[in-house]
Every structure is written in structure tokens, then in C-alpha cells.
Amino acid sequence: MMPHITVLPQGLQVVAQPGESVVDALRRQGWRSRYKCRRGGCGVCKAQLVNGRVRYLQPVAESVLGTTELAAGRCLPCRAVPVTDVVVDLGAEPLRAVLTSNPVSRTTTHE
Template identity: 55%
Template sequence: MPTVAVEGYDAEVEALPGEAILGALCRRGYSFKFGCRRGGCGVCKVHLVSGQVTYPKTVAESVLPEGDRAGGVCLTCRAVPVTDVVIRLGDDDQLRRAGIFRLAGGIRSAAGLQSKGTTVE
């Protein structure tokens, strides 16, 4: 399986067959700036430093023009790695690692709300 690495970060993940770069990173707990996850907004664009990707799902020309694609711009929500790839995030973006946090506190009361859930204080 191809790997996805992020330049400047100690992050390298394997992409499952047919999995887009963004999906592979998110699945392993990494996050960076993205929007619709459907190829319609362009928020998740990055620079493809090395490797090859394919776009099995449609990408609008207005979101990722051919000139940008040829210049190494990659739409991570749609780009599926064919080989090991290295991407570079934009200057105004950073890779974040999702974590599990334990908060101090306790439950004072819990009240059922019929079939719609529970209120916890």
C-alpha cells in the first residue's frame, strides 16, 4: 500500500486501496484545513512534492485547473496515491494530531429525555 508523508512533520500513514490522501490522514488521527471533502471547494489543496496520484472521482476544473495540477497542486480529498507520496501543506496551514483527552469532573445528575437522549450535568 502506498504511504502518505507530510513534509516538515513526523507523519507517515498507509493509504488503503482507493483511499484519498485526506481520508488516510484523517483515519490515522491527523487533520489539517479542509472543507467539503467532495472536491467542490478546494480548501484541502496542497503541493505534491513527490509521488503520483490519480483522481478516480470527478474534480471540477474550476476547483483544480489543469495548470495547477501540472504544477504539483493536489486536491487531497480526491487524490488517491498510486505510489508513495509526500505532500507540503500551505504556509497558513499546519498538521494537527487528534487526541483523546480526559477531563476532570464528575456527573452530578442525568435525566432521560424520552427517546431523544439524556441531559448530563
């Protein structure tokens, strides 16, 4: 079963492929969230993991995402691979459609 990713505050939902990060799942389905390096080195994408579990296929530097932040539910969506269905709060910066014909039929929004 492939995990569902729900993105707050928009309520957008996408499905992650096996081994796919949150950012990559969003990009594959026509959405862009805040990120810069996509390697977990800058911390620009840092978000709140509201629910669910993620894992990191590669180590994340303590200087970018420390144990205190991890314990508080912070994650790096550019590297975070969902293990279960997850809810991620990206904060005030909205998702942007990167395709002119965004595949809305493959996503579900929740009010």
C-alpha cells in the same frame, strides 16, 4: 503494497488503504488537515504534490483544480488517492491530532 504518504512540513508518515484519499488516510490514523467539503468542490485543501503520483476516482472540476495547477504539481488531498508513495506539502497550517490518544506508534516522523 499500500502507498506511504509523507506530509510536509511535519514529516509525518501514514499508510493509505486501497482507494483511500490522503485526507481519509490521515483522518483514519488520528490526524486532521485543512479541508472543508471533502468532495473536491471548494479547493480549501489544495496542496503541493512534491513527489509521487495520485489519481482521482471522481472527476475534479477545472474551476477548482485547473490543468495549469495540475501541471505545477498541485493536488486536492481530499480526493487524491495515492498510486505510489507520495510526499504532500500541506503548507503552513499544521496537522492536528483529533484523538486524545493519537496512534503515534502507527506513524513515523522524519526530521
